[in-house]
Amino acid sequence: MDISEVAKLSGVSAATLRFYEEKGLIASFGRRGIRRQFKASVMDRLALIALGRSAGFSLNEIAGIIGSDEKPSIDRQLLLDKAEELERSIQKLTAMRDGLRHAADCTAPSHLECPKFRRLMGLASMGVFDEAVRKSFLQK
Amino acid sequence: MDISEVAKLSGVSAATLRFYEEKGLIASFGRRGIRRQFKASVMDRLALIALGRSAGFSLNEIAGIIGSDEKPSIDRQLLLDKAEELERSIQKLTAMRDGLRHAADCTAPSHLECPKFRRLMGLASMGVFDEAVRKSFLQK
DNA sequence: TCTTGACTTAAAGTTAACTTTAAGTGCTAG
């Protein structure tokens, strides 16, 4: 397949595919003229990469995990560790969600005078939520 | 207070405090010689900023929300909207967590042959989890 | 008076994951 075919099927842009190849995340098996040729199996790899990204792994981590094997076998402990990490994030996000809802309903004259709100502020200042919420929404 | 005093009390570095001032997030009320002087109230502001960041707001959003008022009053609807956003993130993180746990336990010969794992891959490829997990752990 | 240390500024650097751009290559249709 030509790169544009892969792009169309996967929804990943051609530029990104080249970028992924440079990073060693995917591979083309040769050229037709100057053009890269991809096997159909690249689709699975791209789906794996998407899953890894969605689970919070960086591209570098993903490269380490799926290596250059055709048939990547993923370390189960790694999956459990990531699940644990997600678990902790969920807890923090839940606390934050509840805090925000309280603040929205709170009848204190100013948010700064609401004890719960101040407690939440304090926790945030202490970095309790760091890396949990932080970048959950940015991207794109 | 000198900037180092604020830094010590807040845990925010002096460079970051200057950066925040440039962005209009905090203000100094004058100089002693060449040195910025801060009021004690800057601590509340920094705690608010920390809270905002923890809730997933960008610095620009925070600047818009708390403005340059001494007594910032925060739009309640905004808080509810952010709580909703967190709610959706929590759902996705939970799905991902469960998927990872399943994958870790799954007895299929290869992850690629596990239907649940493939379903998760498919969802990830469709961008279902985008912006939910993505950047929950990076930073620092 | 001189030195020191804490501050100052402006500008450049960092990181991740891409995207954009500019200039070039080479099948394929006409």
Next chain:
DNA sequence: CTAGCACTTAAAGTTAACTTTAAGTCAAGA
């Protein structure tokens, strides 16, 4: 044979939130 279009590369640009660096300022103690 030639034009056009899909591809190619290398390099630079993007964004957010900072951090680092280099060069300069100033109040206070010896």
